[in-house]
Amino acid sequence: MKKPDVRGFFDPITATWSYVVYADGETDTRCAIIDSVLDYDIYSSRVKTESADRIIDFIKKKGLEVEWILETHIHADHLTGSAYIKEKLDGKTAISKHILKVLKTWEPLFHNEEDTPLNGSQFDHIFEDDEIFTVGPFEARIIYTPGHTPSDTSYLIGDAVFVGDAMFLPDVGTGRCDFPDGSAEDSYRSSRKLFKLPESYRMYVGHDYPPKGTRSPECMTSIAEQKHRNIRVHEGISKEDYVTKRNNDDKGKAVPKLLLPSIQVNLRAGKFGKKMDGVQYIKLPIDKI
Numbered sequence: 025m026k027k028p029d030v031r032g033f034f035d036p037i038t039a040t041w042s043y044v045v046y047a048d049g050e051t052d053t054r055c056a057i058i059d060s061v062l063d064y065d066i067y068s069s070r071v072k073t074e075s076a077d078r079i080i081d082f083i084k085k086k087g088l089e090v091e092w093i094l095e096t097h098i099h100a101d102h103l104t105g106s107a108y109i110k111e112k113l114d115g116k117t118a119i120s121k122h123i124l125k126v127l128k129t130w131e132p133l134f135h136n137e138e139d140t141p142l143n144g145s146q147f148d149h150i151f152e153d154d155e156i157f158t159v160g161p162f163e164a165r166i167i168y169t170p171g172h173t174p175s176d177t178s179y180l181i182g183d184a185v186f187v188g189d190a191m192f193l194p195d196v197g198t199g200r201c202d203f204p205d206g207s208a209e210d211s212y213r214s215s216r217k218l219f220k221l222p223e224s225y226r227m228y229v230g231h232d233y234p235p236k237g238t239r240s241p242e243c244m245t246s247i248a249e250q251k252h253r254n255i256r257v258h259e260g261i262s263k264e265d266y267v268t269k270r271n272n273d274d275k276g277k278a279v280p281k282l283l284l285p286s287i288q289v290n291l292r293a294g295k296f297g298k299k300m301d302g303v304q305y306i307k308l309p310i311d312k313i
């Protein structure tokens with residue numbers, strides 16, 4: 025059986041990897057987009073679509089049809105390009121059912137219920153844990169991998185697993201666990217869940233922050249590499265040691281620059297919400313986080 029082809033797109037501003045998963049040269053041209061980016065400059069409050077347009081151009085050139093526009097979680101450091109891409113190319117936006125917890129947490133802060141339903145209906149599909157689905161000719165499955173946030177979900181497509189911020193490359197470790205309802209214990213358990221996959225399976229990460237002066241940004245490793253070399257969660261590290269170090273390292277970490285714009289837009293599946301007199305606003309609550 026053919027393995028999925030994966031094209032990664034790196035956004036250097038937010039160190040985010042977005043992916044297109046497809047079957048190159050096959051008659052089945054359906055593909056999935058994972059964790060796209062909408063460029064947003066917080067100083068000028070201007071939106072650009074260069075990152076999303078790179079993905080759109082690739083899909084057009086390859087003659088692909090967008091089946092899914094997937095999010096691994098509600099990102100706190102960048103805006104998703106999902107609504108923009110859907111408008112241009114169609115496709116179903118989707119996320120795990122655990123987004124409902126995140127909606128509940130943030131709704132009281134933004135008071136956006138009018139355009140950000142608490143039942144998640146702003147997404148075209150809400151995945152159950154372990155749900156089986158397909159991406160073009162490939163079988164796919166949901167693996168619930170919380171820790172970084174309570175909504176983190178990995179997508180296993182063929183032999184490739186897209187883990188978002190549940191795990192980073194071996195020399196980087198795992199995603200921070202200090203967001204609301206994040207949990208270093210859950211993060212450790214999620215790593216063990218991913219380690220149950222065959223060692224030869226490919227793992228694609230949601231960000232890369234290469235240690236200074238070592239290498240350029242990369243996006244792929246294997247389950248075997250992670251088991252043996254991940255600096256935070258490799259086999260042999262106990263849950264207690266991981267949790268203590270993760271929590272210590274997360275103490276006093278800066279709030280991501282785009283947290284407030286990102287959360288409200290990402291909870292709306294990439295839309296900016298209601299305009300006032302034709303002007304689009306973003307809400308910035310004062311002294312609340």
Ligand SMILES: [Fe+2]
Pocket residue numbers: 097098099100101172189199
């Ligand atoms: Fe994240």
